[in-house]
Amino acid sequence: MVGWLNFRGLNQEGIVFAIAVVLFVAAAIGLPGFIDPNNLVAIVRSVSVLGILALGMAVVIIGRGIDLSAVAIMAMSVAWYLQLLNTGTSDGLAFAYVLAGVLAIGLLNGFLVAYADVPAIFVTLATGSFVFGYVRSQLITQDAVPVPQGHWVELLGGLRFLDIPIEVFVFAGLAFLFFLFLRYTKWGRYIYFAGDNPVAARNIGIPVRPMLVLRYVLSAFVALIAGLLTAASLHSINTRVVNSTLLYDIVLVAVIGGIGLSGGRGGVRNVLVGAALIGILLNAMTIIDIPLLYQNLIKAAILLGAIIVDGIINPRDEQTAQQGDI
Amino acid sequence: MKLIRTLMAAATALAVTAFVAPTFAADDPGPAAYAQALKGKRVMLVPLAMGFDLAQGWAHYLKKEVEAWGGTFETRDPNWVVDAGAQAITDAISSDTRPDVLIIHAPDLNSYSKLMKKAQAAGTYVILVDNPANFPADAFVGSDWDRLGQLEAEAAIKGCGENSSKKIGLVQGDQANSSSLYQYAGIMKVLDKHPDFKVVAKPDSNWDATTSRNVTTTMLQQNPDICSIIDFWDGDATGASAAIRDAKLDGKVFLVTTGGGEKAADCDKLNDGTYGAVVMTDLARQSGDMNAIIKFLLQSGQPAGTSHTYIYTLEKATTKADLKPDSCWDLKALQAEAAAK
Numbered sequence: 294m295v296g297w298l299n300f301r302g303l304n305q306e307g308i309v310f311a312i313a314v315v316l317f318v319a320a321a322i323g324l325p326g327f328i329d330p331n332n333l334v335a336i337v338r339s340v341s342v343l344g345i346l347a348l349g350m351a352v353v354i355i356g357r358g359i360d361l362s363a364v365a366i367m368a369m370s371v372a373w374y375l376q377l378l379n380t381g382t383s384d385g386l387a388f389a390y391v392l393a394g395v396l397a398i399g400l401l402n403g404f405l406v407a408y409a410d411v412p413a414i415f416v417t418l419a420t421g422s423f424v425f426g427y428v429r430s431q432l433i434t435q436d437a438v439p440v441p442q443g444h445w446v447e448l449l450g451g452l453r454f455l456d457i458p459i460e461v462f463v464f465a466g467l468a469f470l471f472f473l474f475l476r477y478t479k480w481g482r483y484i485y486f487a488g489d490n491p492v493a494a495r496n497i498g499i500p501v502r503p504m505l506v507l508r509y510v511l512s513a514f515v516a517l518i519a520g521l522l523t524a525a526s527l528h529s530i531n532t533r534v535v536n537s538t539l540l541y542d543i544v545l546v547a548v549i550g551g552i553g554l555s556g557g558r559g560g561v562r563n564v565l566v567g568a569a570l571i572g573i574l575l576n577a578m579t580i581i582d583i584p585l586l587y588q589n590l591i592k593a594a595i596l597l598g599a600i601i602v603d604g605i606i607n608p609r610d611e612q613t614a615q616q617g618d619i
Numbered sequence: 620m621k622l623i624r625t626l627m628a629a630a631t632a633l634a635v636t637a638f639v640a641p642t643f644a645a646d647d648p649g650p651a652a653y654a655q656a657l658k659g660k661r662v663m664l665v666p667l668a669m670g671f672d673l674a675q676g677w678a679h680y681l682k683k684e685v686e687a688w689g690g691t692f693e694t695r696d697p698n699w700v701v702d703a704g705a706q707a708i709t710d711a712i713s714s715d716t717r718p719d720v721l722i723i724h725a726p727d728l729n730s731y732s733k734l735m736k737k738a739q740a741a742g743t744y745v746i747l748v749d750n751p752a753n754f755p756a757d758a759f760v761g762s763d764w765d766r767l768g769q770l771e772a773e774a775a776i777k778g779c780g781e782n783s784s785k786k787i788g789l790v791q792g793d794q795a796n797s798s799s800l801y802q803y804a805g806i807m808k809v810l811d812k813h814p815d816f817k818v819v820a821k822p823d824s825n826w827d828a829t830t831s832r833n834v835t836t837t838m839l840q841q842n843p844d845i846c847s848i849i850d851f852w853d854g855d856a857t858g859a860s861a862a863i864r865d866a867k868l869d870g871k872v873f874l875v876t877t878g879g880g881e882k883a884a885d886c887d888k889l890n891d892g893t894y895g896a897v898v899m900t901d902l903a904r905q906s907g908d909m910n911a912i913i914k915f916l917l918q919s920g921q922p923a924g925t926s927h928t929y930i931y932t933l934e935k936a937t938t939k940a941d942l943k944p945d946s947c948w949d950l951k952a953l954q955a956e957a958a959a960k
Contacts, residue, residue, distance in 0.1 A: 325841075332840045339833040429670065429698075434954060436670035437854065439883065450861070458865065526865075527828045527857050532670070536699050537827055579837040585823035586794055 306551030306563050308602050312595065313570040320577040327580060334457050340546075340572035341460035342519045343539070347546040347564045348471050349515030353508050354547055355475070357488040357556025358406060358413040360512045362398065362421030364540045369428035370395050371520035371530045375438040375446075384444075391517070398424055399513030403506030417509075425535050439529040450525030460522050467515070472561040480504060489557030546571055549596055570595075656918040658689040663718035665707050666748075667726055669696035671854065672881035672950050673749065673902065674724070679953045680906030681722070685913070693718070701726045708734045712741050720744045720913050725752040727795045739924035744916045746909060751797045755927045758912045760905060762877075763931040764798050767898050768805020771849050771875050774896035774936040776813055778873030779846035788838045789821040790831050790850040790859050802851055802877070819845060824855045831858030839866045846873060853878030853885055853897065860893045875936075886947035889939050896938045902948055905932040 321328040346363055353360045370391050377387035398420055405416040429436075440447045452459040475481040486494040487501045495501045524530040550567025552559030574595065578588045662685045666674035678694050685692040695711070697704035708731060711718055721743050725731055732754045735745045739757070747754070749761040775787055789806065792799030803821075810816050820838045824831035831850060839845060839862060848863070850856035856876040863872045873895035878885045880899035888894045908930045919926075937946055 329840065332837070335833075335836045335840055339836070342829070435672070435675070435950070436668065437857075451864075523829060527832065527861050529828070529857055531828055531854070533668075533699055533854075534827065534829070537825070575833070576837055579820075579822050579834050580841055582820050582822065584794055585825055 306566055309549055309570050309599050310566045313573055316573050324580050336572040336576045337461050338458050340568040341464040342523055344464050344568040345467055345519045346543045348467055349512035350543050351547045351552050351564050353512050354552050355488045355559055356484045356508050361417040363516045365421035365424040365535050366513050367516040367520035368532045368534050369424050370517050371524050372438045372532050373428050373432045376433045378441050395513045395517045399510030403509035407502040407505035436533050437529050437531040440524055446525050447528055468561050475560055485557050660690040660917055661718040662690055662692050662720045663711055664694045664722045665704055666724040668699045669694055672884055673879040676902040677906050684910040701730050712738050718743055722746045722748055724748050725750045728753045728797050742923055744923045758928040760908045760930045764801035765805040767934050768802035769809045770898045770934055770936045772806040772809035775847035775849050775875045778895045783846035784844040785816045786819045786842055786845045788819055788845050788848040791821055791823045792826050792851040793823050799851055826855050828855045828858035831855040832862045835859040835862035848872055848874050850876045880947050882947040882949040889942055896936045898934050898936045900932055
């Protein structure tokens with residue numbers, strides 16, 4: 294392993310960071326208006342909701358899980374909330390219902406994964422479909438639910454500090470909180486142990502199962518925040534987003550930043566790096582006016598490139614592989 | 620003499636006919652033939668999804684009419700998933716209760732072509748609604764998207780005015796849906812005639828409001844003097860309008876879009892200045908056209924796939940100035956009406 298020490302800085306996170314920097318410099322030189330402070334704010338803002346969702350996803354993935362219900366929870370909880378408001382339920386009661394619903398789904402996810410031992414990928418796929426199907430068919434009447442005029446969600450969307458939209462601050466704040474949680478709290482550190490080797494973690498007395506439940510609840514609440522911010526900005530929420538590629542983009546942001554799907558590795562920094570790359574890439578491609586089809590192609594090619602380079606620099610072997618590696 | 624006799628005979632015959640005729644009028648064969656041709660016939664609507672204004676409006680008007688003549692009306696909800704729509708059509712064709720008329724809202728030019736052919740072979744009339752497809756359906760009812768694009772471009776040019784920057788931004792849907800492709804072609808046709816107007820950017824929203832907001836933000840960042848933006852659907856134009864609001868360019872950028880003429884989606888937003896102009900589909904009339912062609916096909920006796928009719932809905936760019944109380948239809952009212960039953 295000693296020979297690889299020179300490349301220690303060049304894990305996948307490093308590679309992606311390098312690509313992001315190169316792209317940033319190239320865009321700053323080549324594209325007029327890219328370096329404009331307003332455009333930089335727009336970049337951060339465009340990935341804020343994505344980044345917030347990716348933070349929740351990251352915590353779950355580090356604990357060796359995955360939450361495929363995140364987008365459904367995000368859209369449907371807020372759609373239900375707005376529907377309740379539009380049909381005359383008082384704000385406090387409506388919000389309490391929705392909080393309870395989100396909590397219930399998070400608990401259900403966590404319980405089924407932790408105690409019923411069903412693989413997370415199946416549990417969350419199923420609960421995601423359930424949440425979408427139930428809310429869409431029983432609780433709301435239309436794909437798009439508008440925010441009532443003058444409601445605090447609408448006002449939230451117009452909130453600016455120093456001309457910077459509120460999403461950016463929420464993203465930054467949550468990123469900082471997640472950083473503190475993962476780095477400095479006991480339960481935060483335990484997530485890495487549990488993700489790296491759940492059996493060993495359990496044997497040394499870590500409450501692996503309750504922690505697992507906590508992570509899914511956390512992810513569900515993060516999704517609710519992301520949904521509220523989306524509705525705040527657009528003055529409505531469209532549940533069609535559940536069918537979009539947003540879910541894959543969330544996993545992409547987490548994974549491209551270097552959070553291994555096998556768990557136990559990565560942190561908030563990886564999410565930030567992943568989000569930065571996606572943000573810069575999308576913004577630059579929009580400025581150049583590249584059609585969407587090619588945008589997806591380029592996005593995919595860069596992801597593939599990063600994985601291949603990572604594979605060459607950090608080859609898999611018995612020492613780096615873990616039990617349960619995907 | 621012979622001639623006179625013949626004439627008299629003819630006159631008698633005429634007199635008899637004239638005398639008998641009123642009894643015929645009392646027994647108009649129309650209703651009976653109509654009832655015989657239509658009664659018990661099945662009509663199925665397979666839109667892109669049931670969860671948006673157009674589909675809910677069509678379903679409302681079709682159901683009312685189909686059930687009135689004694690038919691059954693059903694809908695399927697693929698929820699924007701092309702495969703689910705294909706599955707719904709396949710199931711419908713092969714089921715015992717095969718629909719006599721299938722109304723399809725195609726997601727793109729080609730996806731359902733084979734299935735629609737199968738449906739016609741089985742004896743089901745196929746009506747395409749809203750989105751054209753590469754298939755000779757029995758009828759197409761919907762917008763002429765090329766013309767619709769032209770109307771949008773004309774509205775944008777008017778909204779910009781002569782003394783503006785003459786810069787126009789487009790937020791397209793995608794590069795697969797015919798409504799997006801033809802709309803673009805129509806817009807460009809008009810802009811070719813106005814060479815002083817320039818399209819400065821034409822990103823895709825993929826019909827998603829957040830994406831529309833992000834690309835519009837970038838567009839306005841790069842070209843703050845844009846005088847008009849054409850977003851290809853009111854379903855995602857809320858994103859473009861959010862970007863305009865955030866850039867504090869309300870009232871400076873004339874936002875043009877198109878939609879089904881629903882009150883909350885279109886008229887309310889024209890009224891509050893979010894949209895400068897909306898090319899609205901007259902949904903009630905469009906549904907009426909569908910009802911008429913359904914009734915025609917079922918009585919025609921012709922096998923499915925014999926004739927190909929295009930019924931384009933009359934489109935008009937509406938601005939705040941020409942808003943009338945009946946410019947829009949109200950989904951909430953329709954839902955309340957359905958709930959009251």
